Amino acid sequence: MEIFKRTNFDFLGRKWPFILLSLLLTVAGLISLWMKGGPKYGIDFTGGALMDVNFIKRPPAESIRAALRHKITGEIEVQEIGNTQEVLISTGARDDNALQVVRGDMISTLNTAFNPGQAGQAAGKFDINLTSQSALADRLREPLTRGGVMLSDDQLQAITKAITNFRDTPPRSGLISSLDDLAGVPGVTAPFLKVLKDECFAGNFAIRSVETVGPRIGADLRQQAINVVLIALGAMLVYIAFRFEWKYGVAAVIAVFHDTIITIGLFSLLNKQIDLTVIAALLTLVGYSMNDTIVTFDRIRENLRLHVRGTFPSIVNLSINQTLSRTVLTSGLTFLTALSLFLFGGQVLNGFSLALVIGIIIGTYSSIFIASPILVFWHNVAAGKAGQTKATAVEVRPAGTGKGAKTAKTVK
Amino acid sequence: MNKSLRIKFFLILGVVLVCLYGVIGLPRNKAELIANWQNNIHLGLDLRGGTYLVIQVQQQDAFNAEAGAVADRLKDAARKAQVQFADVDVEEAKTLESANNVAVVAKGVPAAQAGTFRGIVSEQFSQWLLKPVNQTDYRLTMKPTEALTLWQQTLAQTKNTIDKKINALGLTEATVQQRREDKDSELLVQMPGVDDPARVKQIIQTAAVLELYDVKGGPFASRDEALSQNGGVLPLGTKLIGAPTAGADQNSRGGGVYLVTRTPVVRGPDIRDAKPQNGDLPNTWDTGFVLSQDASRRFGAYTGSHVGQRLAIVLDGKVLSAPTIQNQINDQGRITGAPSQQDAMDLALNLKAGSLPASVRYEQENTVGPSLGADSIRQGFVAGIAGVLAVIVAMLIYYKRSGINATLALVLNALILIACLSYFGAVLTLPGIAGIILTIGMAVDSNVLIFERIREELHAGKAVIPAVDAGFSKALLTIIDTHVTTVVSCAILFLFGSGPVKGFAVTLVIGLVANVFTAVFVSRFIFDWELSRPKPVTALSI
Numbered sequence: 001m002e003i004f005k006r007t008n009f010d011f012l013g014r015k016w017p018f019i020l021l022s023l024l025l026t027v028a029g030l031i032s033l034w035m036k037g038g039p040k041y042g043i044d045f046t047g048g049a050l051m052d053v054n055f056i057k058r059p060p061a062e063s064i065r066a067a068l069r070h071k072i073t074g075e076i077e078v079q080e081i082g083n084t085q086e087v088l089i090s091t092g093a094r095d096d097n098a099l100q101v102v103r104g105d106m107i108s109t110l111n112t113a114f115n116p117g118q119a120g121q122a123a124g125k126f127d128i129n130l131t132s133q134s135a136l137a138d139r140l141r142e143p144l145t146r147g148g149v150m151l152s153d154d155q156l157q158a159i160t161k162a163i164t165n166f167r168d169t170p171p172r173s174g175l176i177s178s179l180d181d182l183a184g185v186p187g188v189t190a191p192f193l194k195v196l197k198d199e200c201f202a203g204n205f206a207i208r209s210v211e212t213v214g215p216r217i218g219a220d221l222r223q224q225a226i227n228v229v230l231i232a233l234g235a236m237l238v239y240i241a242f243r244f245e246w247k248y249g250v251a252a253v254i255a256v257f258h259d260t261i262i263t264i265g266l267f268s269l270l271n272k273q274i275d276l277t278v279i280a281a282l283l284t285l286v287g288y289s290m291n292d293t294i295v296t297f298d299r300i301r302e303n304l305r306l307h308v309r310g311t312f313p314s315i316v317n318l319s320i321n322q323t324l325s326r327t328v329l330t331s332g333l334t335f336l337t338a339l340s341l342f343l344f345g346g347q348v349l350n351g352f353s354l355a356l357v358i359g360i361i362i363g364t365y366s367s368i369f370i371a372s373p374i375l376v377f378w379h380n381v382a383a384g385k386a387g388q389t390k391a392t393a394v395e396v397r398p399a400g401t402g403k404g405a406k407t408a409k410t411v412k
Numbered sequence: 413m414n415k416s417l418r419i420k421f422f423l424i425l426g427v428v429l430v431c432l433y434g435v436i437g438l439p440r441n442k443a444e445l446i447a448n449w450q451n452n453i454h455l456g457l458d459l460r461g462g463t464y465l466v467i468q469v470q471q472q473d474a475f476n477a478e479a480g481a482v483a484d485r486l487k488d489a490a491r492k493a494q495v496q497f498a499d500v501d502v503e504e505a506k507t508l509e510s511a512n513n514v515a516v517v518a519k520g521v522p523a524a525q526a527g528t529f530r531g532i533v534s535e536q537f538s539q540w541l542l543k544p545v546n547q548t549d550y551r552l553t554m555k556p557t558e559a560l561t562l563w564q565q566t567l568a569q570t571k572n573t574i575d576k577k578i579n580a581l582g583l584t585e586a587t588v589q590q591r592r593e594d595k596d597s598e599l600l601v602q603m604p605g606v607d608d609p610a611r612v613k614q615i616i617q618t619a620a621v622l623e624l625y626d627v628k629g630g631p632f633a634s635r636d637e638a639l640s641q642n643g644g645v646l647p648l649g650t651k652l653i654g655a656p657t658a659g660a661d662q663n664s665r666g667g668g669v670y671l672v673t674r675t676p677v678v679r680g681p682d683i684r685d686a687k688p689q690n691g692d693l694p695n696t697w698d699t700g701f702v703l704s705q706d707a708s709r710r711f712g713a714y715t716g717s718h719v720g721q722r723l724a725i726v727l728d729g730k731v732l733s734a735p736t737i738q739n740q741i742n743d744q745g746r747i748t749g750a751p752s753q754q755d756a757m758d759l760a761l762n763l764k765a766g767s768l769p770a771s772v773r774y775e776q777e778n779t780v781g782p783s784l785g786a787d788s789i790r791q792g793f794v795a796g797i798a799g800v801l802a803v804i805v806a807m808l809i810y811y812k813r814s815g816i817n818a819t820l821a822l823v824l825n826a827l828i829l830i831a832c833l834s835y836f837g838a839v840l841t842l843p844g845i846a847g848i849i850l851t852i853g854m855a856v857d858s859n860v861l862i863f864e865r866i867r868e869e870l871h872a873g874k875a876v877i878p879a880v881d882a883g884f885s886k887a888l889l890t891i892i893d894t895h896v897t898t899v900v901s902c903a904i905l906f907l908f909g910s911g912p913v914k915g916f917a918v919t920l921v922i923g924l925v926a927n928v929f930t931a932v933f934v935s936r937f938i939f940d941w942e943l944s945r946p947k948p949v950t951a952l953s954i
Contacts, residue, residue, distance in 0.1 A: 002867070006871070100613075103777075104610070132608060167783065168781070168782040168786055169786050173784075173786075174784070208781045208783055208784040209778075209780045211776075211777070211778045212774075212777045212778075213776045214773070214776060216468075217466060224908060227908065228904055228905060228908045231904050231908070232900070232901045235901075236897055236901070240897075277843055279913070280843060280905060280909065280913045280916050280917070283901045284850065284898075284916075284920065286901050287897050287898035287899075287902065288854065288898065290894075290897040290898075291857070291895075291897050291898055294893045294894050294897060295861065298889065298893060302886075325864050326857075326860050326864045329860050330856065330860050333803050333807075333853050333856050333857075334850070334853035334854055335853075336802040336803060336853065337799035337800075337802070337803060337849050337850055337852055339799075340799035340849070341799065344791055344795035344798055345792065345795040346788055346791035348458070348788055349791075349842060
């Protein structure tokens with residue numbers, strides 16, 4: 001199967017609509033960034049707390065926020081995660097001391113608000129959805145002996161381990177809706193279950209992850225992320241300048257910079273957070289988009305060495321056409337893998353895979369419509385300076401001479 | 413198969429076997445296979461569940477303490493040499509950054525005694541630089557080399573103490589390390605399997621410095637009363653220590669202030685062992701401790717000669733009790749009245765581990781519960797299967813038989829990548845899984861570049877074998893160029909990135925390096941093998 005059979009699209013001739021589109025996207029992104037006062041950073045960059053809570057039946061975001069507002073000062077954001085019962089609760093930057101207690105405060109507030117009327121809670125029972133294995137074992141040890149269930153400590157540890165494992169494996173995702181569900185767990189006998197029911201209850205939510213970041217380390221990580229992206233771009237520029245010529249390097253780096261800006265802009269438009277994993281995705285995109293541009297540039301260089309007939313712009317256009325099939329296929333396949341990450345990779349990787357999905361499209365398009373026109377533009381300016389007209393570019397030479405064939409051999 | 417092809421075949425077979433061994437070992441049954449897999453592939457905290465803490469060591473505490481001790485010694489030395497002075501004070505460092513600037517200030521040294529004073533400093537306090545402020549006042553600052561030593565010592569000691577504490581909690585897999593080379597006051601504590609770090613944090617922060625003092629007077633109702641009863645000045649070589657009023661019980665723990673000797677008879681590091689034990693009353697808990705050999709000799713001599721006098725048991729600067737010494741005690745003692753068994757246990761643990769030389773601040777705390785980790789593994793797995801299947805199907809449709817070639821190369825690529833993770837002992841994180849999946853997508857690029865080139869050569873009218881030849885050789889340069897750029901960006905990510913992001917960079921780099929081998933060498937071998945059959949090949953399914 002072949003999608004593109006020896007195409008001859010005039011990419012450079014139709015560059016303006018695409019350049020305008022790029023400008024439009026860039027400006028829209030920049031305006032959004034400006035209106036929102038910069039990118040929306042994740043808590044690893046701003047400092048703050050982030051808690052992932054899984055409910056048996058998720059209450060409305062507004063009621064969660066209202067419940068938390070009593071106890072926790074400052075901005076509270078509650079974000080529902082797709083087609084799950086999970087929410088992400090985040091609070092803004094706060095000082096170190098406040099961060100130490102925010103976790104406990106959040107859990108106790110959620111407990112009062114969303115475990116109401118739980119017979120167990122008032123009676124001082126233990127929430128099985130909020131406990132660790134060792135705490136559960138400690139809690140049950142004495143009541144079990146009283147209840148006549150004789151177990152060695154190893155047995156007790158094994159059974160509680162089996163219970164927490166049961167709770168934590170998909171599809172339960174950390175939540176047991178009723179203690180009766182535990183009847184099937186190995187080691188849980190009827191008398192054991194009775195003691196368990198006397199001592200524990202199944203609360204309405206579980207804490208899946210908690211992250212707190214102090215403001216100082218947040219600022220530190222942010223600075224580091226910016227440095228990393230800039231160093232990466234610089235290193236690329238140097239490498240391409242070394243392998244090709246400066247004009248290629250500059251064109252490629254401008255294109256990659258364009259991708260990064262547009263991706264960050266789109267994140268701002270979509271109101272998505274930029275965290276460490278998104279930065280990792282951006283860097284991958286830097287490498288990827290550069291990779292895409294290099295394939296085209298390699299072909300341009302090869303065609304120039306082979307003394308293909310035509311002006312510089314027409315050679316560039318020819319090279320884009322020659323590599324088009326590869327560009328589309330590779331991007332398409334990489335896009336498919338990024339898309340599968342976005343669709344199935346879960347909440348933790350959501351921002352990361354979204355950045356990849358957006359970036360791969362932008363990166364592919366920029367190698368054709370941004371990097372190549374810049375290269376041609378630069379070339380024309382240089383040629384103009386050298387006192388030559390655009391029509392007779394330096395590379396126009398008769399093709400197929402013996403000398404040319406020889407050079408071609410040394411190239412590979 | 414000709415000779416060179418046979419050599420290549422065995423080389424590839426060898427690589428496959430080595431990789432398989434690295435990933436699953438030599439299993440005899442399914443259970444062993446799974447066990448070997450779990451042993452070889454180390455999961456990161458985000459996949460197995462656990463907590464990591466970033467701790468900032470407040471170095472200024474150690475510097476202030478050192479300066480405080482120097483100020484005390486300087487006073488004593490000056491008194492001994494009969495040098496007069498108005499006051500010796502510490503200019504404390506308030507922040508971590510200014511820790512080095514801590515200074516001891518001596519005021520009101522008469523000009524006539526300046527020489528003697530300078531002599532004392534240069535003889536006994538050679539780690540400090542003396543600078544006159546004016547005729548009678550002096551400032552001592554720490555020499556830079558000494559400051560550096562103290563800085564490093566504080567970090568190392570904090571690291572060791574935290575390590576001891578978390579190990580004593582039974583967290584055997586936990587690790588403490590410096591967070592980054594250039595961050596010389598930050599520690600990273602990783603604790604797999606811990607889903608509520610509250611107790612760990614509490615234990616790390618608790619100083620638990622136990623000191624035993626000779627009681628010279630008290631208890632007094634307040635500091636003022638203690639002073640007025642002693643004529644307004646504390647006797648030489650003594651100090652006042654308060655007792656908490658809350659939780660008061662027998663043994664005069666009823667609050668108040670005690671007058672004790674300046675230096676303790678026994679202090680924290682002199683403790684050899686500590687453990688919780690049952691108290692005298694039912695359902696009460698004590699923490700028993702045993703002194704080190706050296707300390708028990710001192711303590712034995714002291715208690716032997718001070719029978720009938722009182723001894724203050726001081727924990728973290730507060731008098732817990734001041735019992736009367738009944739008879740000579742050599743090496744054992746206990747602290748009574750722990751609210752619960754766990755409290756007694758934690759106190760014992762802290763007594764044994766000793767105290768941190770400086771306080772700590774929790775900069776970052778990240779806890780992933782086991783259920784999220786399990787879900788992440790499953791989601792990563794599903795996304796991986798979906799992504800790989802999509803790529804394979806597309807390759808088979810687009811390149812027909814040659815798609816099989818690319819698929820084999822891809823599978824081998826993934827195998828080498830996972831084997832490398834196992835051999836290098838690298839940690840697989842969720843971003844790492846994403847890296848593997850993305851590698852599959854990117855790795856196929858090399859095959860696409862080569863196949864497109866072969867097609868072009870075939871279109872140009874070349875025969876099959878020369879077309880394959882030309883396709884590979886022409887695409888090689890491009891493949892190397894494209895790989896270098898991605899490897900460069902990942903290397904930077906690895907060098908400057910942190911945490912799970914590093915895992916992503918590692919997998920992507922390994923994957924791309926392995927890709928050069930699979931796409932160029934293995935894929936070429938498969939073509940050559942196909943074309944080496946006796947029947948001449950006139951058409952290539954590509």
